[in-house]
Amino acid sequence: MFSPPPINHQQARMILPQGTRDVLPPEWAWREHLRGKVAAQFSSWGYQGVELPALELQNPQHPQDSRAFKLIDSGGEVLALRSEFTTAVQRLVRLRFPGGPFPLRLQYGGRLWLRSQASELGRLREFTQLGVELIGVSTPQADAELLALSLSTLQAVGVRAQLEVGHPGFLDALLEDAGLPDTLKGQLHDVLDRKSGPDLSALLASAGLGGELERTLSVVNELYGGPEVLAQARRLPLGMRAAAALAHLEQVAELFGQERLLFDLGMSRRYLYYSGFTFRAYAEGSPRQILGGGRYDSPNYDSPDGAAQGGLSGAGFALGLERLTEVAARHLPPEPEVVLALDTAGAEHARSLGLIAEGCWTGDLGELARYAALRGIRRTVRGTGFGTLAELTGAGEATA
């Protein structure tokens, strides 16, 4: 494999590791505003917050293990920096809520780290997700609730979004029923994930497969768009599992309102733990999805035999705070005015009016005026009276 030469950090004068960034004042305020709105929305639907450690014990079964940052603990054990939340929340539920009560509604928020993320537009290696998990139930009603919650959350922060649903179990079942070897199934998942018509034909031809399977998979490759997709899917020759996956999707769509959804039945598994229904949200005018989620069954990676050992079914979604900040920034309320408080009573008065009051750190009026001009402060407050910056030093001097 080609790999770039190691970077000499000193020589390159690199100040931050690639794929990380500082968050500066106006953006920080937007982030916190959005974080608060989103968390409040989750809370009002009954999702209680949990906090999870950013340091985890490394586990080769973890779905993101190959992409996670690793550290060595003092005893020599390998630790991993948190790389996704769903697995961690499952661990927490098994440990802290073994008996429920179910359904259990939890929300979380925090940073994630991925080692191998290409560092370009919106793809940081350190990023923040906010999300929910609805655990212990697997009904279409539960899936419809998550769709409704994700849309209302995006609406609450002023983002116009379009939801798209799929069911990787559908494609999985079709390939399973065709009795294909695992390697070929893997290749077909990859080809269908890219909706590559030419590669699909070439792959089937090289495997000596054609006929009904090729016709079916070519149709599946085109099964994206509005609710008409469901009817097209129903006309395909489906085995029991594929039919069941389609039926589940139809029920969810029925409950949520199918005219409000886009569908993609060629959606393949991008995360191995999503075995059931999956969904994502596209924000108007943003080239990448802003929210994604789905249903999984029993990803108990801590136990040697997975599902058999107390795995839980659940579903959830997460949204990326960095992308949300970009997309939602236009809809934010204006910041309150900042004033310079010349005494404590003035500061309290201004704050009681909802303004931001900064205190004086010196008696040097020229210094205060210079600072205020740089900071964009136009008014002062003393007691209950407001004044202009010019009055602070006598007319004309404050423009330095």
Next chain:
Amino acid sequence: MTPLAPTPITLALPKGRIFEESIELLARAGLPLSLPEKSRALQWKMGHVTLLELRNQDVPVYVDLGIADAGIVGKDVLAESGRSIYEPLDLNFSHCRLSLIREVGATGPVHRVASKYPRLSAAYLSGRGLSAEIVRLSGNIELAALTGLADAVVDLVQTGSTLKANNLEELDVILRSSARLVVNRTALKLKRSELRPLIANLRELVAVNGKLAAPARG
């Protein structure tokens, strides 16, 4: 003209001959395009379509990141980019093959391979259980085999006449390439009213062309 205003779309096309062929094909598929006058412009707006003229390696980048909604690029460049974007159609022009090339009669072990395609070369070698060092070069790759810089090279072959003239032979075909239509993952869904008919029209045109001129695919 349709009564509804069409959704604006941005297309990424590679410079050179493939740019002209692409514009002709897209115009026949119903887009309001014509070959722009020679100028220093880097992008053109024609009706609801914005065209970006790029180096071919940059087309997958623009499409993956959503700066362009769709684009046309060789399968060789797309595969080398490693980007997972939608790739609905083989446009059946600009055919070439990516091959393993050595000097005629060379029999020694392959320890070093030179290529403009380091990712595909590495995948090919590891798929055959070979471990060789990959040297990334930018042009006239054949020279690496002739001068001893590398024991073999991985490069594009169109007619094979350069190889013959330089006493080189093609030992294995790694990938058969032709121009592909590529589409951004979000755009295919959100701009499907514009992109689906375009894909359908192109598919029909390619099928008709394929019947007229026998495809050079083996």
